[in-house]
Amino acid sequence: MPIYEYRCQSCGFQKEHLQKMSDAALTTCPECGSEQYTKLISAAGFQLKGSGWYATDFKGGSTKAAPDPAPAPCGANCACHPS
Numbered sequence: 412m413p414i415y416e417y418r419c420q421s422c423g424f425q426k427e428h429l430q431k432m433s434d435a436a437l438t439t440c441p442e443c444g445s446e447q448y449t450k451l452i453s454a455a456g457f458q459l460k461g462s463g464w465y466a467t468d469f470k471g472g473s474t475k476a477a478p479d480p481a482p483a484p485c486g487a488n489c490a491c492h493p494s
């Protein structure tokens with residue numbers, strides 16, 4: 412479960428919250444109750460997002476470049492393919 416860092420723009424209160432990816436972002440500061448409580452982009456969150464995009468791009472690119480592995484020239488019905 413990722414940890415999100417929040418900071419209140421109103422009073423400066425800062426705290427880390429353990430949240431599921433699907434959980435709604437917090438907006439209310441637990442310290443002063445203002446609605447200026449916003450999620451900070453942490454190093455961990457940025458890294459996760461970055462690798463996710465990279466994996467997606469890589470998969471799409473490789474699929475487009477080589478849709479199928481080239482079949483063996485002799486197929487499977489010959490002596491060089493015992494099984």
Ligand SMILES: [Zn+2]
Nearest residue numbers: 419422440443
């Ligand atoms: Zn506050």
